[in-house]
Amino acid sequence: xxxxxxxxxxxxxAWTVWVSIKSPGQGPMKxxxxxxxxxxxxxxxxxLLRTGPKGGYGKPVEDAVKGFVEDLMAAFGESGTFFPxxxxxxxxxxxxxxxxxxxxxxxxxxxxxxxxxSYEQALLILQEIYVVNPIMSS
Amino acid sequence: MSxxxxxxxxxxxxxxxxxxxxxxQYIKLVKSPTGPHYIIDVMxxxxxxxxxxxxxxxxxxxxxxxxxxxxxxxxxxxxxxxSEAISIISxxxxxxxxxxxxxxxxxxxxxxxxxxxxxxxxxxxxxSSAPILRRVEYEDAVRFLAEFYPSEAPPA
Numbered sequence: 001x002x003x004x005x006x007x008x009x010x011x012x013x014a015w016t017v018w019v020s021i022k023s024p025g026q027g028p029m030k031x032x033x034x035x036x037x038x039x040x041x042x043x044x045x046x047x048l049l050r051t052g053p054k055g056g057y058g059k060p061v062e063d064a065v066k067g068f069v070e071d072l073m074a075a076f077g078e079s080g081t082f083f084p085x086x087x088x089x090x091x092x093x094x095x096x097x098x099x100x101x102x103x104x105x106x107x108x109x110x111x112x113x114x115x116x117x118s119y120e121q122a123l124l125i126l127q128e129i130y131v132v133n134p135i136m137s138s
Numbered sequence: 139m140s141x142x143x144x145x146x147x148x149x150x151x152x153x154x155x156x157x158x159x160x161x162x163q164y165i166k167l168v169k170s171p172t173g174p175h176y177i178i179d180v181m182x183x184x185x186x187x188x189x190x191x192x193x194x195x196x197x198x199x200x201x202x203x204x205x206x207x208x209x210x211x212x213x214x215x216x217x218x219x220x221s222e223a224i225s226i227i228s229x230x231x232x233x234x235x236x237x238x239x240x241x242x243x244x245x246x247x248x249x250x251x252x253x254x255x256x257x258x259x260x261x262x263x264x265x266s267s268a269p270i271l272r273r274v275e276y277e278d279a280v281r282f283l284a285e286f287y288p289s290e291a292p293p294a
Contacts, residue, residue, distance in 0.1 A: 001268065003267070003270060004268065004269040100271065101278060101282070103268070104271050104279065107264060111261060113261060114287055116257040117257055117261060122261065122283055125261050125262045126265070126283060128262065129262065131276075
């Protein structure tokens with residue numbers, strides 16, 4: 001599961017994209033790639049996964065990276081290649097919103113929340129986190 | 139799962155978690171025969187078995203600190219590996235000791251209730267520990283949750 005992600009401009013007018021992933025049995029990992037523009041989604045995915053162990057990170061991690069790259073390309077892709085954001089934070093915000101919402105949905109599905117908790121129980125947990133201990137709404 | 143709760147016996151229940159990804163074989167909750175408290179008895183897959191006392195009103199932090207200290211004492215190399223498990227056990231313990239769980243429920247503690255508390259603690263932990271999830275607005279989070287309960291949740 002993706003736990004955090006971001007995209008940041010470098011002084012050399014390149015961009016660093018990074019994604020933190022937690023996968024059972026592998027512990028937390030942070031994957032990074034430096035992009036100059038013009039990379040295809042497959043190239044970005046390869047760059048992010050290049051430091052993986054022999055035999056690869058495994059399907060759960062690769063699927064998470066694939067989702068990240070898809071959202072990245074949906075926000076910053078032009079004609080199938082990565083086009084670095086140049087104006088304001090709007091595109092960055094839209095990218096992070098889209099990514100975080102997809103990760104949230106994936107998290108609910110992966111955790112099989114509907115099988116494990118009633119709707120009322122799950123809603124109470126959300127209220128605990130957002131209302132009682134509002135770390136998520138800050 | 140199994141549960142034993144006859145008055146003539148020690149009141150205890152066992153939740154057979156058997157989850158290698160989190161590192162726990164089982165969690166046992168035992169009513170102390172000598173005091174008002176309970177005892178959490180947890181068996182990890184690493185072979186480590188620990189107990190921690192649980193009093194009404196105990197916080198997740200207190201339980202977590204005590205468990206971490208014990209893991210560090212007996213198996214220092216496992217502290218990082220068991221960190222997530224300890225966090226969930228602590229939250230689970232706090233929930234068991236909270237006012238939301240009625241005393242008679244607790245005294246007849248059964249494995250089903252323990253399983254529910256565990257699932258609540260695990261769900262809370264997952265949502266709280268991933269910074270990216272903090273970007274989701276509360277109203278959107280409720281809407282996404284409702285999608286998983288099409289027959290129960292009120293329309294968004």
